Amino acid sequence: MSDRTDRSVPAPEDDFPDPLEDYEPQHYDDPLEEALDTRTVLDLQTVPCETVPSTATIEAAVARLAAIEHSCLLVEDNGQLVGLFTDRDLLKRVALEYPRIKDQPLSSVMTADPVYVNEDDAAAAALHVIAVSGHRHVPVLKLDGTIAGVVTPRRITAFLIQHSKS
Amino acid sequence: MALIDKLRTAPVKELHLRSALCVEPNQKISAVIEAMRQANLGCAIVVDGENKLVGMFTEGIVRDQIAANPGFIEDRVAEHMASTFPRVKLDDTVDLVLDAMHANNTRFLCVVDDDGCVRGLTGQKGLMEFIAEHYPRQVMVQYVGGPKLPDQREGA
Numbered sequence: 001m002s003d004r005t006d007r008s009v010p011a012p013e014d015d016f017p018d019p020l021e022d023y024e025p026q027h028y029d030d031p032l033e034e035a036l037d038t039r040t041v042l043d044l045q046t047v048p049c050e051t052v053p054s055t056a057t058i059e060a061a062v063a064r065l066a067a068i069e070h071s072c073l074l075v076e077d078n079g080q081l082v083g084l085f086t087d088r089d090l091l092k093r094v095a096l097e098y099p100r101i102k103d104q105p106l107s108s109v110m111t112a113d114p115v116y117v118n119e120d121d122a123a124a125a126a127l128h129v130i131a132v133s134g135h136r137h138v139p140v141l142k143l144d145g146t147i148a149g150v151v152t153p154r155r156i157t158a159f160l161i162q163h164s165k166s
Numbered sequence: 167m168a169l170i171d172k173l174r175t176a177p178v179k180e181l182h183l184r185s186a187l188c189v190e191p192n193q194k195i196s197a198v199i200e201a202m203r204q205a206n207l208g209c210a211i212v213v214d215g216e217n218k219l220v221g222m223f224t225e226g227i228v229r230d231q232i233a234a235n236p237g238f239i240e241d242r243v244a245e246h247m248a249s250t251f252p253r254v255k256l257d258d259t260v261d262l263v264l265d266a267m268h269a270n271n272t273r274f275l276c277v278v279d280d281d282g283c284v285r286g287l288t289g290q291k292g293l294m295e296f297i298a299e300h301y302p303r304q305v306m307v308q309y310v311g312g313p314k315l316p317d318q319r320e321g322a
Contacts, residue, residue, distance in 0.1 A: 029168035029302075036169075037303060066233040071226060087225040088208060095199050095228050098236045124301055131298035136273060136290050153290045157268040160297075164170050164261065 035163035036124040041117050044126060044159050046140045046149025051076045054083065058094060058109060059102035061085050072137040072150060075110050079146050081139050083110035088136075116141050119148045123159065126151045172300045178263060179256040181296050183277055183286030186211045191220060191244035198223055198243050209274040211284055212247050219284065221247030224274060253278050256285055263293055 028034035035043075051074045052061055061073055065085070075083040085106055093109040094101065101109070115132075116139040117125045126138045138151040167175075187210045189198050198210050202225070212221035223243050231238045231246060238246060252266040253276040266275055273290040 030170035032170040032173070033168065033302070036297075036301065062229070063233045065229055069230075071229065087229050090232070091199060091208065091225040091228055092203050095232060096196060096239065098232055124303065127294050127301070128298050130291065130294040134291060153267070153273050154271060156290075156294075157264060160264055161268050164173060164264070 032160070032164045035159070036127065037122055039123045039159075040119065041121050041123055041126050041138075041140050041151055042119050042148070044123055044151050045155045046119075046151055049074055049147070049150040051147060052085070052106060053077060054105060054107035054110065056106045057103050058098075058106055061106045062090060062094065062098070062102070065090070070152075072152065074139055074147055074150055075106060076147055081114070081116065081141060081145075081147050083107070083112045084114045084135070084137060084139065085110045086137055111135070114139060117151070118143060127156065130156075169297065169300050169302070173261045173264065173297075174259055176260045176296070177256065178254050178258050178260060178277055178288065181260065181263070181288045181292040183288055183292065186276065186284045186287045188213045188217075188284060189223070189243060190214075191242065191247075193243050194239070195223075195241055195243050195246065196239040199228065199239065207287070209287070210243070211276055211287075212243055213284070217283065219253070219276065219278070219282065220244075221249045222251040222274070222276065223247045224272075251276065254288070255280065260293070260296060263288060267293070 050064065050068060050070060052064060054075050054077050065073060071087040073085045074081060075085055089109055089111055115129045115135055117129060119140050119142055129138045130136055136153050140148040140151060142148045187201055187205045187207050189201065189210045189212055191212055191214060202210055209222055209224040211219060212223060214220050227246055252270045252272060254262055254266060256277060256279055263275055267273065267289060274287060275289050276284060277286045277288055279285050
């Protein structure tokens with residue numbers, strides 16, 4: 001005669017395998033690898049950043065870029081990122097046509113739908129975005145989709161130097 | 167080998183070097199910009215008749231000039247180029263690229279051989295590609311307006 005209770009409920013003395021029993025802390029070969037994996041993009045310093053609406057004129061955007069000596073403007077509408085306007089956009093779509101198109105909206109020459117990272121992504125994500133997409137400026141978004149900042153080439157090199165020399 | 171050791175020991179020639187765009191000092195800036203567009207490069211190396219490096223012309227110079235003086239594209243490139251600019255040798259280590267970019271606040275580095283001849287360009291993108299290649303973990307990238315992550319799990 002079988003005892004159903006004995007079969008369905010483990011006895012308290014039975015060994016129950018702990019899923020974290022073999023857990024080992026992450027091992028890193030060097031401090032740079034550890035920093036890239038454990039630091040977030042916010043540790044790359046993502047502010048200050050400049051934003052403009054997509055309806056701004058090209059002339060206004062170019063003047064702004066030159067005035068602040070930055071190479072990237074974030075283009076936002078209603079608090080949402082819609083594009084980037086960078087030195088490269090200026091070179092490729094504006095420089096030779098500037099007098100003719102300077103009154104047109106920025107949306108006609110910006111880079112739309114750029115690659116981005118979230119603010120809690122690992123710093124490595126920003127580097128990979130640059131490597132994969134070729135974009136040198138990586139917008140950083142909060143989880144609600146609003147803009148948290150931008151990762152720039154200078155901020156990345158400063159981060160790499162800080163963690164490769166330590 | 168650890169990533170940091172790779173940076174310290176790998177030579178510059180292991181980076182994905184891009185072909186340099188060389189122009190002459192007397193070329194008009196409009197022609198140089200057109201050539202930069204065609205080559206999809208953010209800088210041009212200015213060399214004299216003896217193939218000697220005399221300057222670098224970058225998209226940053228275009229940005230700084232165009233707002234104040236849109237007609238500058240009719241000038242000669244020699245009038246607006248940077249006459250001092252960083253360069254690295256093929257056998258220098260990759261961490262020197264990082265140091266040079268940081269110290270000079272530049273995204274482009276001219277790569278020269280032992281004779282001082284231009285062998286290519288590297289900089290921000292080349293360095294990031296090198297790190298991405300040797301970084302031992304997976305990273306996801308995503309596009310604004312790009313394909314959304316699946317809302318249904320895949321597989322059984």
